[in-house]
Amino acid sequence: MSGGDRLLEVTGLVKHFPVKRGILFEREVEQVRAVDGISFGIAPGQTLGLVGESGSGKSTACRAVLGLLTPTAGSVRFEGEEIAGRSRRQMRPLRRQMQMIFQDPQASLNPRKRIGQIVGDPLKRQGIAEGAELRRRVEELLDRVGLAAEHYDRFPHEFSGGQRQRVGIARALSLKPKLIVADEPVSALDVSIQAQIINLLDDLQDEFGLTYLFVAHDIGVVRHISDRIAVMHEGKIVEQGSADQVCERPVDPYTKRLLAAVPIPDPRESRARRQATLDGA
């Protein structure tokens, strides 16, 4: 992958948050280095999985990619154009191209709006469709994510968690974005539903040539969906490579520790691993 054909290129991204003390005279006592100089790129149609534990900086990195916060330093380029430091208004034309899927579909859907409104809202706001055309497009989107046209007039609370996540995906797709940032999109879902949503994201990627930045703490899920994986720890990317390479032949000690902590859903192998750890120690 040469730098030129990447959809997203992040270079030396830094985001420090000041910690302030004092009431009348606030002074900065220290800085939290949430993201501390990370670089990665994603080629069109590919998926980069960003894994890390809480506080590793993965969500801050996402927000910087989407232009939702101004980085302290570094560059975020989308199709070669610099995003870092853009104002909200300057970001607006780019919003169509990059959309987000959230962890908790319950909290990210307005409970007072009908499904049709929620999914159609971006189309309306960007002035792309209205009236009957809008409805037709929304019904098409609902169908594409495995919902039915009859769901158009329902409210979010009438849906299960998995169905709500499908609504969130339909909304993200509505503007035909190039990049989708998915922040823990399946971690709030039941086990039997997680696979459905992952497979749906896979299918949509093939169909629309989408590029994903997929953020999650579940390495099994990340490995399944990603072409490449970057492991974050304390604001830095400690290792990145192809998904199989990172999972099967990790180099960095933190990655090794992380992988060793993932439970093996197989009693015999789990016992064997524990025995090996005991013997080794």
Place this chain on the structure above:
Amino acid sequence: MSVGPALLSVDDLRVGFATEGGRVQAVDGVSLELAAGEMLAIVGESGSGKSVTAQTLIGLTRSHNAEVKGSIRFRGEELVDAPERKLQEIRGSEIAMVFQDPMTSFNPIYRVGAQIVEAIRAHRDDVSRSEARAQVVELLDSVGIRDAARRIDDYPHEFSGGMRQRAMIAMGLALAPSVLIADEPTTALDVTIQAQILRLIEQLNRERGLATILITHDLGVVAEVADRVMVMYAGRVVEEGTLDEVFYDPQHPYTWGLLGSLTRLDRPRPKRLPQIGGAPPSLRSLPGGCSFRPRCPHEFGRCLELPPLTPRQPEAAGHCDRCWLDPEDKRGKREVDGRIGLEAPAP
């Protein structure tokens, strides 16, 4: 590892709630036995009834709109209709419970140590404050909190998530209970911390003979620590057996689906993740017969009738399931692409 008579025996437990949308049978006929030193895992998704079962064991679901039937015996004593005072005595001192979210289980405005001291003194009024404090330092130390003598005066927010869960477990252990009920104890934690907490629970279970019920949705966690497994679906147990029976000879199609949809880091990744179609049913409108029927590709005429939970193979008397399929046929049906799984429903 059944090592003695049951400490806790539950027989045909039923918990129903009256809700605005009608009556809901959250738990429908759960029976279990738990002996000292044993670790039973209850696995299920949201709405399966696993947490309601656990909460009911210590009387936490009692309310005017709840109906609890069946029997819960602790050391032979009936708890279902026991007075609240009796339950209060047992909670904490005999049966401890640890919840998913350690942030909401501590009161944020009191120091961690003070809350555990309080828990001890509520049950043992002969223990002085300073004695209790010394015990708490020891407890915090025993669950792996470093520098316990100093950390005892921290507030909950000064602890990390893993430390709070350790402190929760310390509080649970303060009165040397014989049973620990852990409801998704590691779900809110990072995976490296999860591994530590599981080791801790396992150590308490093995070394102190603490009988443990572990409630989880995560079969990986189950494989690491459990002796026996109960799989629940829509309020009922659909399969139960030893850890190896359930993982290597699963009898219920729902269990096949759960096992099949797991991601394995130690195996090459499949092109598509095997999935279970549909969604868990609403308890307000359960399908008649087998509750898993609408999602099951192996459904046949008899499934309209609810299968009983019984052993179906003479050589494994403790391995029960609720499925009408013939055990011989199951061996072929559960094999999908060379591993156990649920085949995709016919389009």
